[in-house]
Amino acid sequence: MGSLVVNGLIVTMDEERRIIEDGAVYLKDGKIEDVGRTSKLVDEYARDSEEQIDAKGRIVMPGFISSHTHLYGMALRGASLDIEPPTDFTQNLQRIWWSLDELLTKNDAYATALSAALTYAKHGVTCFADTWSGPNSINGVLDHIEKAVREVGIRGVLAFESTERHSEKEGNEGINENERFIKKAKGQNRSLVEGMVSVHASFTVTDDHIRRAFQVAEELDAPFTIHTAEGLGDVYHNLERYGERTVERFKRLGILGPRTVLAHCVNVSTREVDLIANTKAGVAHNPMSNSLNAVGVAPVPDMLEKGVNVGLGDDGYIFEPFENMRSAFLIHRVHRRDPGAITLQDVLEMATMNGAKLYGLDTEIGSIESGKRADLVLIEPKVKPSPINANSVLGHLTYTCNAGDIDAVIVDGEVILRDRELVGIDEEKETAKVHKTISRLWDRLRSAEPQIDRVRGH
Numbered sequence: 001m002g003s004l005v006v007n008g009l010i011v012t013m014d015e016e017r018r019i020i021e022d023g024a025v026y027l028k029d030g031k032i033e034d035v036g037r038t039s040k041l042v043d044e045y046a047r048d049s050e051e052q053i054d055a056k057g058r059i060v061m062p063g064f065i066s067s068h069t070h071l072y073g074m075a076l077r078g079a080s081l082d083i084e085p086p087t088d089f090t091q092n093l094q095r096i097w098w099s100l101d102e103l104l105t106k107n108d109a110y111a112t113a114l115s116a117a118l119t120y121a122k123h124g125v126t127c128f129a130d131t132w133s134g135p136n137s138i139n140g141v142l143d144h145i146e147k148a149v150r151e152v153g154i155r156g157v158l159a160f161e162s163t164e165r166h167s168e169k170e171g172n173e174g175i176n177e178n179e180r181f182i183k184k185a186k187g188q189n190r191s192l193v194e195g196m197v198s199v200h201a202s203f204t205v206t207d208d209h210i211r212r213a214f215q216v217a218e219e220l221d222a223p224f225t226i227h228t229a230e231g232l233g234d235v236y237h238n239l240e241r242y243g244e245r246t247v248e249r250f251k252r253l254g255i256l257g258p259r260t261v262l263a264h265c266v267n268v269s270t271r272e273v274d275l276i277a278n279t280k281a282g283v284a285h286n287p288m289s290n291s292l293n294a295v296g297v298a299p300v301p302d303m304l305e306k307g308v309n310v311g312l313g314d315d316g317y318i319f320e321p322f323e324n325m326r327s328a329f330l331i332h333r334v335h336r337r338d339p340g341a342i343t344l345q346d347v348l349e350m351a352t353m354n355g356a357k358l359y360g361l362d363t364e365i366g367s368i369e370s371g372k373r374a375d376l377v378l379i380e381p382k383v384k385p386s387p388i389n390a391n392s393v394l395g396h397l398t399y400t401c402n403a404g405d406i407d408a409v410i411v412d413g414e415v416i417l418r419d420r421e422l423v424g425i426d427e428e429k430e431t432a433k434v435h436k437t438i439s440r441l442w443d444r445l446r447s448a449e450p451q452i453d454r455v456r457g458h
């Protein structure tokens with residue numbers, strides 16, 4: 001027996017980008033069996049459905065995909081840090097993120113992942129790509145994150161962010177943790193959680209490390225991701241030590257290709273965008289985090305014009321798909337002083353299909369099409385300023401909606417959020433647990449040391 005979602009406004013994100021008014025989706029065995037008009041699907045499938053979910057007045061979308069995040073970013077939400085305020089991105093890493101990394105435990109990994117996964121589930125994000133960082137919590141840490149993600153029931157692509165900030169040994173342990181986890185995840189039948197290889201950024205690792213990490217991704221046929229030209233420090237590091245800009249160095253190392261997801265690409269030249277396009281590498285764009293860190297604006301309109309696949313991430317900052325879409329929509333218009341710089345369709349693609357493509361999941365998720373896994377969100381805008389129909393829905397998704405409008409979430413055919421409530425999870429109890437762990441981390445963070453001499457490659 002399957003289940004029917006009926007009477008909805010279906011934004012399919014399929015090849016033709018069809019939007020179906022008074023539409024229905026038939027789900028069976030965790031998959032989408034059929035999509036079409038409600039009258040037709042009720043005729044065909046009502047007898048074989050144990051449940052009908054009424055989506056009247058609701059937008060039905062494929063689940064949102066966060067193409068780049070750090071679940072442990074939850075640990076810094078609202079933290080008051082007694083530090084000299086950073087004035088650029090490198091200081092930001094030295095004084096905040098790397099100081100935090102030193103303190104993180106596997107228990108923190110579980111608690112922050114649980115906090116983020118609960119948030120994602122309530123906000124309609126059904127899949128994300130995460131990298132964990134922490135030199136004192138490497139071996140086995142991904143199992144703790146996996147446990148939290150499984151408890152909530154969303155999809156995740158998990159990795160440890162390998163770096164040689166302290167030593168080559170630390171770098172190897174990071175690669176090994178990814179290798180271990182990818183193999184484990186591949187061995188699990190129909191798992192919602194997968195592994196990938198993640199390297200921190202070009203300025204904390206040697207050429208040799210990048211090559212070795214990429215080789216593991218190739219051997220295991222897994223995605224590979226690396227922070228790329230986020231701040232100018234990254235670019236200067238590579239110019240000074242290698243005489244190459246960041247993406248040029250990656251080209252020489254042979255790591256650009258369809259399995260590679262370059263996070264950020266803020267400070268990239270036109271030639272570097274061409275290299276990305278020609279090699280079919282993908283980009284995870286994080287406009288809200290880039291704004292917070294004041295690193296600049298990624299040339300996303302150029303990338304889209306050249307056919308680069310760009311997904312939308314949050315970088316562990318604001319775990320909310322609508323705010324990230326709004327930000328992506330606005331930042332390029334003002335940056336280019338061009339209202340045609342980016343379209344509503346572009347940002348919606350970045351938040352769904354493009355993210356699926358980045359991680360090789362586009363035959364499984366990213367759109368509402370028969371044969372794909374059943375990852376859907378039902379959105380009921382609390383405020384309806386004007387009619388919501390096939391012609392206006394893209395505008396409403398970027399201008400009107402917010403996370404509080406997510407009414408139901410279905411992942412792999414399972415309803416995990418119903419009437420805005422998480423199913424089978426005592427949210428209050430779980431949140432109290434998380435807060436206790438994060439409070440203890442904040443206590444430790446108060447006496448943390450800045451991490452200054454932490455670049456490699458000379």
Ligand SMILES: [Zn+2]
Binds near residue numbers: 068069227315
């Ligand atoms: Zn990041």
